[in-house]
Every structure is written in structure tokens, then in C-alpha cells.
Amino acid sequence: KAGVTQTPRYLIKTRGQQVTLSCSPISGHRSVSWYQQTPGQGLQFLFEYFSETQRNKGNFPGRFSGRQFSNSRSEMNVSTLELGDSALYLCASNITPGLVGYTFGSGTRLTVV
Amino acid sequence: KQEVTQIPAALSVPEGENLVLNCSFTDSAIYNLQWFRQDPGKGLTSLLLIQSSQREQTSGRLNASLDKSSGRSTLYIAASQPGDSATYLCAVGGSASKIIFGSGTRLSIRP
Numbered sequence: 001k002a003g004v005t006q007t008p009r010y011l012i013k014t015r016g017q018q019v020t021l022s023c024s025p026i027s028g029h030r031s032v033s034w035y036q037q038t039p040g041q042g043l044q045f046l047f048e049y050f051s052e053t054q055r056n057k058g059n060f061p062g063r064f065s066g067r068q069f070s071n072s073r074s075e076m077n078v079s080t081l082e083l084g085d086s087a088l089y090l091c092a093s094n095i096t097p098g099l100v101g102y103t104f105g106s107g108t109r110l111t112v113v
Numbered sequence: 114k115q116e117v118t119q120i121p122a123a124l125s126v127p128e129g130e131n132l133v134l135n136c137s138f139t140d141s142a143i144y145n146l147q148w149f150r151q152d153p154g155k156g157l158t159s160l161l162l163i164q165s166s167q168r169e170q171t172s173g174r175l176n177a178s179l180d181k182s183s184g185r186s187t188l189y190i191a192a193s194q195p196g197d198s199a200t201y202l203c204a205v206g207g208s209a210s211k212i213i214f215g216s217g218t219r220l221s222i223r224p
Contacts, residue, residue, distance in 0.1 A: 006156075033211065043202070043214040056211045090156055092212075101147050101162035102204075102212060106155060 002027065004093050004105035012111045018079040021108045025072050025093030031055075032074040033102065034066060037088040046089075049074055050097050081112045115140045117205050119215035127223045128195060134188040134218045136203035141181045144206045148177050148188050151200045151217070160201075161188070193222045 005024040013019050025032050034046040045058040049068035068074045072093075078085055088109050092102040116139045126132050136146070145164045149157040161170045161177040163186070169178040176189040186203055200219045204212040 035214075042216045045211045045213070048211055058211070088154070092157075097211075101145065101159055103159060104149070104157040109154070 004091055004103055006089075006091050006105035006108050008108060009106065010109045010111075012113060013081050014113055015081055015083060017081050018077065019081060019110060021076045021078075021089055021091075021110070023074045023076070023091030023093075023105060025074070025091075026103055029093040029095055029103075030072050031094040031097045032068055032072065033092045033094070033097075034074070034076050035090045035092065036060075037090060037107075038086075043090070046076065048097060055097060078110075083112050086110060086112045115143075115205060115207055115213045117203060117213050117215040119201075119203060119218050121218060122216065123219040123221070125221040125223060126193060128193060130193050131189070131191050132193055132220075134190070134201050134203075134220070136186040136188070136215055138184045138186075138205045138213075140207065141184055142207060143181065146177075146179055146186050147204045147206065147212070148175075148186075149202045149204060151202060153200075157202065190220075195222045195224050198222045 007022045031050045033048040035043050037043045048056040052068045063079045066076045088107045090107045091105045094102050118137045147162045148160040163170050163179040174191040179186045198221050200217045202217045204214045206212045
């Protein structure tokens with residue numbers, strides 16, 4: 001059974017650019033959550049999608065957005081990149097939100113220069 | 114607002130020792146608590162999940178306990194090995210259907 005797949009694994013972008021990250025959940029999982037991990041702030045919740053609807057959103061600026069497709073795959077977009085957006089972005093999937101444990105992908109390492 | 118704290122932030126022990134990692138949370142109205150392991154630069158690997166109605170879960174050399182009334186969970190690692198070196202994170206799942214992470218304990222097992 002395939003796990004959570006995040007692409008790309010590594011990404012280098014320039015300030016001001018935008019970036020799109022992709023997450024494919026475990027087959028049958030309809031909930032996808034996104035987290036940002038930095039050395040200073042730890043793991044911070046970005047948003048969660050279930051059945052193509054955003055159910056929850058963390059305290060991030062509007063430059064951070066996401067969506068979920070009918071096949072449960074999710075994308076996260078960050079516009080007008082800042083140096084502080086450099087982080088490991090992790091995606092987690094679940095059958096339904098919050099009831100059972102989450103399975104995480106390996107993450108996308110984003111570096112903004 | 115749920116806050117999750119892990120103490121200590123870092124721990125170094127010799128190989129073979131048994132050890133306990135601590136996690137505390139402020140709001141006892143939780144659905145579950147999950148322990149993860151993270152190796153440097155990698156994603157999170159789920160170790161144990163405890164539902165709110167359970168008191169403990171075991172997997173191999175790992176045992177996690179949950180005391181909702183006191184807002185605490187412990188992860189017990191028996192007979193530690195160098196391969197156990199990693200950052201251990203606890204995450205609390207609540208009614209808002211998002212999980213709140215602690216800041217982690219960085220564990221180093223000395224051969």
C-alpha cells in the first residue's frame with residue numbers, strides 16, 4: 001500500500017516567485033493536512049482539506065493557499081515568496097479528519113534565496 | 114487553546130538504558146495522542162497512537178501511556194539502541210480536527 005507522496009522533494013526558489021507543492025494521500029484517505037516545519041517555530045498547522053473543502057486553517061497569511069481535487073490529491077501554493085518561507089513542508093493524510101492517526105509524507109524542502 | 118509541551122528538549126543516554134520522554138497538554142478534551150519519530154531532514158514516522166479512551170499502547174520496545182486528567186503522556190523506550198537516535202514528537206488531536214505538536218525531544222543514544 002503506497003504511502004503519502006509529496007513532490008517535489010527539494011525546491012529552490014527566488015524571493016517574489018510563487019511555488020506549488022503536491023501531495024497524494026494514501027488510497028482511500030480523503031483528508032489532507034499541511035504543516036510547515038522550521039527550526040525556530042517547529043511544526044505549524046497550515047490547513048486541512050476533506051472532500052475538496054477546506055475544513056480548518058492555521059494562522060498563516062493569505063499568500064499561503066491550497067486546494068484538493070476530486071481524487072483527494074492536494075496542492076499547496078505560496079505566492080510572493082519570502083526568505084522566511086524556507087522550511088520543510090509536510091503533508092499528512094487520514095481517512096477522516098481527526099479520528100484516527102495521521103500518516104505523513106517525507107516532505108518538500110523549500111529554500112528561498 | 115491547546116498547548117503541548119515536551120520536556121526535556123534534548124536527551125543523551127548510553128546504549129542499553131531504558132528511558133522516558135514526556136509530553137504534557139493543557140486541554141484534556143482530546144480525541145487522541147500520537148507519538149512520532151523524525152530523523153534529520155525527513156518526514157514523520159508514526160510510532161504509537163492512543164485514543165482518548167485508552168490508557169496505553171505498546172509496540173515492540175515502545176510503550177506510550179496517556180493520562181487525560183493530568184494532561185500527560187509518556188513514551189517509554191526499553192533497552193535503547195543507537196538507531197533510536199532521532200527527534201520524538203507528540204501530537205494531540207482535538208475537536209478542531211487538527212493536531213497540535215509539541216516542540217519535540219531530540220534523543221541521542223551513545224554507543
